[in-house]
Amino acid sequence: MRHTLLLWAALAIGVLSGWSMPTVEPTDNVTTEESPAEQEEAKLDVVGLIFEHIGDSYSWHIATIGDHHIEIPLLCIVRSQEGQWYAFSSAKVAHGHSHKGFFINHEGEQWKGKLVARNTEGELYRPLDLSITKNAAGVMFNSLVVIIIILGVAGWYRRRNYDINAIPKGFVGAVEMLITSIEDDVIRPSVGKDYKRYSPYLLTAFFFIFVSNLLGLVPIFPGGANVTGNIAVTLVLALSTMFAVNVFGNKEYWKEILWPDVPVWMKVPIPLMPVIELFGIISKPFALTIRLFANIMAGHTVLIALTCLVFITVNMGATMNGVMTVFSVLLSVFMLVLEVLVAYIQAYVFTMLSAVFIGLSRKEHHAAHKK
Amino acid sequence: MSLLTPELGLLFWMLLSFLIVFGVLAKFGFPVITGMVDKRRDRIEEGLLAAKEATERLQGVQQEAEKMLAEAQKKQSEIVADAMADSRRIIEGARQKAEAEATARVEAALSQIEIEKQKALGELRREVAMLSLDVAEKVLREKMKDSTAQAGYIERLIAEAEDNSPKTNA
Numbered sequence: 013m014r015h016t017l018l019l020w021a022a023l024a025i026g027v028l029s030g031w032s033m034p035t036v037e038p039t040d041n042v043t044t045e046e047s048p049a050e051q052e053e054a055k056l057d058v059v060g061l062i063f064e065h066i067g068d069s070y071s072w073h074i075a076t077i078g079d080h081h082i083e084i085p086l087l088c089i090v091r092s093q094e095g096q097w098y099a100f101s102s103a104k105v106a107h108g109h110s111h112k113g114f115f116i117n118h119e120g121e122q123w124k125g126k127l128v129a130r131n132t133e134g135e136l137y138r139p140l141d142l143s144i145t146k147n148a149a150g151v152m153f154n155s156l157v158v159i160i161i162i163l164g165v166a167g168w169y170r171r172r173n174y175d176i177n178a179i180p181k182g183f184v185g186a187v188e189m190l191i192t193s194i195e196d197d198v199i200r201p202s203v204g205k206d207y208k209r210y211s212p213y214l215l216t217a218f219f220f221i222f223v224s225n226l227l228g229l230v231p232i233f234p235g236g237a238n239v240t241g242n243i244a245v246t247l248v249l250a251l252s253t254m255f256a257v258n259v260f261g262n263k264e265y266w267k268e269i270l271w272p273d274v275p276v277w278m279k280v281p282i283p284l285m286p287v288i289e290l291f292g293i294i295s296k297p298f299a300l301t302i303r304l305f306a307n308i309m310a311g312h313t314v315l316i317a318l319t320c321l322v323f324i325t326v327n328m329g330a331t332m333n334g335v336m337t338v339f340s341v342l343l344s345v346f347m348l349v350l351e352v353l354v355a356y357i358q359a360y361v362f363t364m365l366s367a368v369f370i371g372l373s374r375k376e377h378h379a380a381h382k383k
Numbered sequence: 384m385s386l387l388t389p390e391l392g393l394l395f396w397m398l399l400s401f402l403i404v405f406g407v408l409a410k411f412g413f414p415v416i417t418g419m420v421d422k423r424r425d426r427i428e429e430g431l432l433a434a435k436e437a438t439e440r441l442q443g444v445q446q447e448a449e450k451m452l453a454e455a456q457k458k459q460s461e462i463v464a465d466a467m468a469d470s471r472r473i474i475e476g477a478r479q480k481a482e483a484e485a486t487a488r489v490e491a492a493l494s495q496i497e498i499e500k501q502k503a504l505g506e507l508r509r510e511v512a513m514l515s516l517d518v519a520e521k522v523l524r525e526k527m528k529d530s531t532a533q534a535g536y537i538e539r540l541i542a543e544a545e546d547n548s549p550k551t552n553a
Contacts, residue, residue, distance in 0.1 A: 068390060089392075141392045148396035155400040162412035169419050176419075176426055191413065192420050211417060212409035220404060244389035248397040252405075309386070 058320045066238045066312050068145045070102040074233050091140035093131050150237025154224045202367035218363040225355030241308035250297035253366040261373035307358050311351045318344045
């Protein structure tokens with residue numbers, strides 16, 4: 013996380029003066045020639061950097077200038093094994109500090125980077141952790157943005173006393189157009205006749221994902237959190253869809269799962285088809301979870317990797333570094349534009365698949381009419 | 384891999400945030416916007432429908448007017464034809480009446496003339512008779528001035544009467 017600003021600053025520098033990088037190079041050469049150990053240290057841990065970004069953290073890191081970290085401390089909320097709740101600023105556990113027995117684990121693969129504590133026997137354990145991490149804060153910020161945007165648009169009508177002759181323009185018009193296009197092109201054809209009941213949920217999901225995807229692409233605070241590239245976030249979204257599908261599914265939907273129109277031997281004595289269908293209940297939200305998570309995570313990974321190209325090639329000499337910097341910047345710009353498209357597409361796909369799954373759970377009994 | 388294991392804390396905050404966002408937007412956000420959009424769409428559809436109806440009505444009115452015009456023309460020509468027929472009939476009637484009257488009058492005049500003629504004829508006959516009687520009287524008087532002539536005449540008349548009587552008896 014500490015390299016975030018460095019990365020984006022490099023991007024900016026690259027855009028402004030891609031060829032100015034070689035002037036920095038001699039000093040780099042000096043440091044790298046000093047000793048092999050220091051050379052190792054100076055090398056950029058790209059994988060660690062990427063995982064740091066797409067993972068979660070207890071504080072919101074903005075920039076590192078020299079040895080000084082600029083970061084926003086967030087609230088840590090943990091419950092110890094004794095059942096005691098603790099709330100403290102993440103600044104108190106930063107940089108290896110320990111607060112009331114809680115500290116961030118830096119050793120071992122298990123619970124790496126998570127808040128841990130030692131119990132009375134001195135064993136490491138993971139407390140119940142409801143900390144507002146960077147991603148949780150990102151979720152809240154994005155939620156706020158979504159609420160402000162949509163209520164702002166709704167308020168635009170309220171301020172005009174719901175005058176039917178008022179035609180929104182500009183931003184309000186654009187949001188309204190987006191809502192209309194999603195409702196008319198995705199929700200209505202997919203869900204079917206009682207689509208009005210589901211459209212608030214599907215629109216909320218769409219706007220939450222879309223706004224989160226876009227804000228995730230903004231490199232500076234309060235954007236840049238890898239919200240929709242986190243599996244917990246996409247899991248909640250997918251489970252919401254699963255809830256909407258299965259709780260409001262009609263008789264026909266359950267009949268097709270438990271007693272589908274297949275030859276009887278496929279249902280009795282071994283309930284082959286029902287098992288497959290029941291598996292479908294789980295596989296659908298699973299697919300939704302993984303699709304969104306993997307797409308956004310991959311996008312962030314590629315963006316950081318491309319930006320790291322500048323720093324990886326520092327040791328390859330001035331010309332190579334200069335060429336790669338330009339290359340990196342051009343590719344980053346291309347990827348960012350692509351990711352803006354992906355941000356919309358993934359939000360659209362999630363909404364559309366949710367709508368289709370809901371539509372399948374609400375379909376009328378038409379198979380019997382055909383026979 | 385910590386990337387693939389959802390963190391409980393984040394799950395909790397995400398669920399909470401998402402439920403709040405959903406609750407707020409489902410109540411105050413999206414229904415207002417989609418409602419307004421639907422209302423506007425209904426309004427536009429209504430307007431289009433009204434325009435279509437108006438056009439149709441206008442067409443209907445035009446057709447009606449044309450029909451009325453055609454009817455009026457038909458009625459007009461009917462009236463004209465009727466009037467012509469009437470006038471022809473009246474003229475015919477008048478002509479016939481006049482003819483009949485003329486005929487009657489001519490006949491009356493003819494019969495009057497006949498009567499007058501008969502009367503005149505009768506009068507004329509009587510006159511002629513009287514005249515001839517007078518003439519005969521005068522002639523007879525002239526002739527019968529002498530008694531011999533009278534006697535001879537009587538003689539002859541008797542002879543004639545005697546000639547005539549057996550014949551009539553036979």
